[in-house]
Amino acid sequence: MGVAGPSPSFAGGPPGPVMDRDEVDRALARLGAEHEAIETSLLALQDHAGRRLLEGAGLTGVTKDRWASTEQAISLLWGYFDAYTAALDDMRELRARRRWPGREDLVELTERLRGRSVTIAGTAAHPAPSITGPAKLSEQFTLEELVSRMNELYASSLDMVVTADSVWSALPARIDLLSAELHRTRSLAHSVGVRPGEHPAGDELESITHELSTLRAQVISDPLAFWRSAPGSSAPGGGRPDTERYDRAARVLEDIRREIEAVLQVRQDSEERLLRLRDVLSRADRTLTEARSARGEVLAKIAASEVPAVSGPATVLQERLATAAEYRRYSQWHRLSPLLESLEREAEDELLRARESLTAVTAPLAVRAELRGRLDAYKAKVARHGMAEDPLLIERYDAARRMLWSAPCDLRVAEQAVLRYQQAAAEVLVPRQSGPSGPTDRRGDS
DSSP states (O other): OOEEOOOGGGGGOOSSSOOOHHHHHHHHHHHHHHHHHHHHHHHHHHHOHHHHHHHHSOOOHHHHHHHHHHHHHHHHHHHHHHHHHHHHHHHHHHHTTOSSOOHHHHHHHHHHHHSSOEEEEHHHHOSSOOTTSOOOSEEEEOHHHHHHHHHHHHHHHHHHHHHHHHHHHHHHHHHHHHHHHHHHHHHHHHHTTOOTTTOHHHHHHHHHHHHHHHHHHHHHHOGGGGEEEOTTOOSTTOEEEOOHHHHHHHHHHHHHHHHHHHHHHHHHHHHHHHHHHHHHHHHHHHHHHHHHHHHHHHHHHEESOOOOOOOOOOHHHHHHHHHHHHHHHTTOHHHHHHHHHHHHHHHHHHHHHHHHHHHHHHHHHHHHHHHHHHHHHHHHHHHHTTOTTOHHHHHHHHHHHHHHTSSSEEHHHHHHHHHHHHHHHHHHHSOOSSSOSSOOOOGGGO
16 A cells, blocks of 8 residues: 655755754654544544445446545545554654664654655555556655645545435435325325326326436435535535425425315315305396396386397306216316316306396386486475475476386486476575566476
8 A cells, every 4th residue: 555664865864954852752743643633534434324325325427436536535545544654653663762862863753754755656646547647656745745635535535425425314315205295195186086197286296206206216326416516615515415306396296285185175165165156156047037027127118228138047157067066976076176166256257247237227217216206306395395286397297207107218208307397396496586476477488
């Protein structure tokens, strides 16, 4: 894997000033602490759950390629660590020879601590042939360079392991929970007749089932394909799992679940809604019947008036209502639900249309009734003022009354007669400011 030992540069002397005994001891203590920290990190990486899962998984795609590189990096990392350990052991052994090392020992220790004193065999330093040239037989490092190289390899390896483990920890469990919810929804859907090929929601449930199955298999085999790195983050595992496909399936399932609940609600209150629909359509039919009867009366009693035609009963709605009853009888709730909703809207519209038709047809009768009421009101007012025996008022009242109580009644002529009576009554009731006090003949006004 790697060996440590003096390099050919020893003959030229150590790089920089020769370290004294205290500097050497402090450097060895620092290297010992670094060695312990590196060993702890490597062992933690070795025991990481994500790494164990990666070793046993059937990987595909980007994860397969990345894990192949990471495995080589981890192997190289242990090779570097072994070389680092050997170099540290050699320096400790050299330092332990004498309590008070001589200059020759200090020169060698300085060279090993500061110089390129660690030689790594080519197969360990470059496990794969370089595409830029032939592989090196060996490579030399200072201890500082070796630690830096190990840190780089460790960071990239840990990032890959943590990323895969984060995806595996987040997505498969959520997919399994959603699949369980999907199973419950499918069972509920089947109970109300929502099945593939018979209802769009049934087809969507099949599509979600296939999507979740595919998604889970892809997450297990290629977790790195479902990772979004955090912009600007250099920490291992910086980012989050990509849950877009999962979230989309969850939203569609939630919509279907609500639709199924609506169908279940239809099953519970369908009888009451059908009875209410029959009542609304019955009222609409009765109103139209009343409008047709009123139209005949208007045509017989009112002359020179445009009376709108009255349509027949809503046979199409009655047929659809019968279809709805059939759906309920055979428990086809998924078909009954949208049909009831449209029937309820259209039945209310039909009742409103029937009422408007009745109002339009009876409008001339309402006008005649209003004219009759106005004529009698003015007659009563004149009588209260003791002018009921006025000849002109009697003449004009009788003329208006004959028109309003005869058939057919010409409303336009009758209205003019009522207005003439009103004008005559107003003239009688308003006190005169000047003129003879005796009776005045106003027959010419008629």
